[in-house]
Amino acid sequence: MLGRMMSLPLSIPSILDFADRFYPKVQIVSRTVEGPIHRYTYADAARRVARLANVLTRLGVGRGDIVGTLAWNGYRHVELYYAIAGIGAVCHTVNPRLFPEQIHFIINHARDRYVFVDLTFVPLLEKLAERLPSVQGYIILTDRDHMPQTSLSPVHCYEDLLEPEPETFPWPDIDERQAASLCYTSGTTGDPRGVLYSHRSTVLHAMAIKAADAFGLGARDVGLAVVPMFHVNAWGMPYVAPMSGATMVLPGPALDGASLAGLITSEGVTVAAGVPTVWMSLLAHVRQQGGSLAPLNRVIVGGSACPAALMDQFAALGVETIHAWGMTETSPLGTINQPTRATLRLPEAEQDAIHHKQGRPLYGVDLAIVGPDGAELPFDGTSFGPLRIRGHWVCDGYYRMETSPSHGDSGWFDTGDVATIDPYGYMQIVDRVKDVIKSGGEWISSIELENIAIAHPAVFEAAAIARPDPKWGERPLVIVVLRPGHKATEEDIREFYRGRVAKWCEPDKVIIAEELPHTATGKILKQALRRLYAGA
Numbered sequence: 001m002l003g004r005m006m007s008l009p010l011s012i013p014s015i016l017d018f019a020d021r022f023y024p025k026v027q028i029v030s031r032t033v034e035g036p037i038h039r040y041t042y043a044d045a046a047r048r049v050a051r052l053a054n055v056l057t058r059l060g061v062g063r064g065d066i067v068g069t070l071a072w073n074g075y076r077h078v079e080l081y082y083a084i085a086g087i088g089a090v091c092h093t094v095n096p097r098l099f100p101e102q103i104h105f106i107i108n109h110a111r112d113r114y115v116f117v118d119l120t121f122v123p124l125l126e127k128l129a130e131r132l133p134s135v136q137g138y139i140i141l142t143d144r145d146h147m148p149q150t151s152l153s154p155v156h157c158y159e160d161l162l163e164p165e166p167e168t169f170p171w172p173d174i175d176e177r178q179a180a181s182l183c184y185t186s187g188t189t190g191d192p193r194g195v196l197y198s199h200r201s202t203v204l205h206a207m208a209i210k211a212a213d214a215f216g217l218g219a220r221d222v223g224l225a226v227v228p229m230f231h232v233n234a235w236g237m238p239y240v241a242p243m244s245g246a247t248m249v250l251p252g253p254a255l256d257g258a259s260l261a262g263l264i265t266s267e268g269v270t271v272a273a274g275v276p277t278v279w280m281s282l283l284a285h286v287r288q289q290g291g292s293l294a295p296l297n298r299v300i301v302g303g304s305a306c307p308a309a310l311m312d313q314f315a316a317l318g319v320e321t322i323h324a325w326g327m328t329e330t331s332p333l334g335t336i337n338q339p340t341r342a343t344l345r346l347p348e349a350e351q352d353a354i355h356h357k358q359g360r361p362l363y364g365v366d367l368a369i370v371g372p373d374g375a376e377l378p379f380d381g382t383s384f385g386p387l388r389i390r391g392h393w394v395c396d397g398y399y400r401m402e403t404s405p406s407h408g409d410s411g412w413f414d415t416g417d418v419a420t421i422d423p424y425g426y427m428q429i430v431d432r433v434k435d436v437i438k439s440g441g442e443w444i445s446s447i448e449l450e451n452i453a454i455a456h457p458a459v460f461e462a463a464a465i466a467r468p469d470p471k472w473g474e475r476p477l478v479i480v481v482l483r484p485g486h487k488a489t490e491e492d493i494r495e496f497y498r499g500r501v502a503k504w505c506e507p508d509k510v511i512i513a514e515e516l517p518h519t520a521t522g523k524i525l526k527q528a529l530r531r532l533y534a535g536a
């Protein structure tokens with residue numbers, strides 16, 4: 001017997017429609033590429049999204065077409081998210097920090113029909129345009145006064161296109177399983193792979209991250225999405241903010257510590273989401289300039305392991321750090337760290353250790369760790385093995401790729417991470433499978449070594465890699481970048497490891513470098529470091 005409940009599609013347009021009806025006066029605040037702060041309401045956004053849907057239809061974009069964006073976090077990018085998905089097309093967010101050759105590959109592989117581009121990235125596209133045969137035109141995300149001279153052709157001005165269009169649109173019915181957005185993984189090996197999110201997966205993910213034990217986002221909040229809209233939909237912030245009636249603050253291209261601190265205090269940001277490197281520059285700014293980050297009360301940190309030192313510095317400013325883990329393939333949130341009644345009763349040191357883990361799975365996904373024979377390992381907090389995930393917002397194949405090497409036929413997605421899961425359900429990443437340092441048959445976590453180095457007062461950033469060793473197979477090497485104005489020798493840093501880690505895990509060598517290479521999403525590029533230093 002079927003239940004007698006309404007069956008409405010879980011669709012992306014329904015989110016903005018909800019905000020338009022029930023939170024029409026709540027604002028989206030954006031720092032623009034042109035400079036000034038732009039403010040408007042969810043009701044204003046809904047009207048402009050309808051105009052944009054008319055523009056897209058006039059340009060010939062229809063169901064299933066892919067439309068590219070190369071843009072910062074801003075209100076026009078939000079409009080693209082909703083209008084493209086709303087007409088049944090797919091919003092393909094291209095990461096402008098990728099190498100031009102990767103961008104070229106991605107736009108061609110996705111067969112983008114149009115590309116909407118921020119002023120910043122016009123020169124980048126100009127260099128590639130000749131080799132993008134699927135692209136029928138470019139739309140620059142600006143107004144007439146700011147239109148640049150460009151070789152892109154045919155080229156349109158976004159505001160000019162929107163201006164004459166009506167503020168209503170006959171929105172089509174959406175099958176919730178229909179594709180809504182596309183994001184390519186920025187893998188360090190091989191070609192990028194496209195992860196194709198559906199309306200259903202996007203809505204379910206947003207509902208899950210909204211919950212009290214996740215972002216806990218509500219209509220009292222002002223949410224700042226520092227994490228870029230060009231990578232995994234800014235962790236769902238453009239969906240969860242309107243769904244919650246929260247004000248949404250978007251930092252545009254200004255991601256330095258001073259600009260972020262200014263935005264947090266002037267807009268009254270209560271919750272912010274971003275990767276550790278962004279928060280390190282924000283905290284460095286506050287250290288130098290003094291002052292507070294009030295009313296900010298929590299930051300969500302993910303994308304790479306959150307160093308304990310970062311949590312301590314935020315705590316000193318009265319800001320709680322919420323550690324989260326995820327991947328492009330998992331929309332991205334898989335786990336998030338909030339306490340339980342049981343963990344709150346533990347001694348402080350144990351609570352502290354748990355707080356640093358990557359957290360418990362959100363309802364809607366399931367996790368498992370497996371041993372060498374593929375059998376599931378116990379949740380005892382010490383057994384570790386490759387981490388698998390399955391669930392409503394986990395991909396089951398890549399876009400236009402027959403083979404999905406990570407999948408096999410197990411029904412699980414192999415994350416490529418190695419993890420433990422403790423009896424309270426908290427998952428902790430030990431390492432990436434390919435980054436773990438295998439010394440004499442034992443595994444050394446590069447993340448653990450990095451966290452120790454970063455706790456040294458003179459260290460700004462650190463990376464631990466394996467270097468080949470004739471006796472042990474591999475031994476750890478740590479490369480650090482010092483804070484400006486601080487001094488430390490290699491021996492000082494090595495000394496710092498004594499007593500903080502088992503003797504055999506201590507790095508054999510520490511190198512002080514000027515800078516570390518990063519991937520397009522802010523992770524340390526270990527492959528490049530191995531090439532540079534493996535023989536060190």
Ligand code: AMP
Binds near residue numbers: 186305323416
């Ligand atoms: P991406 O698909 O580019 O977002 O990268 C996903 C990968 O980033 C994961 O498989 C992890 O290796 C890493 N990652 C994400 N969040 C964390 C975290 N909180 N701690 C450690 N590693 C993380």
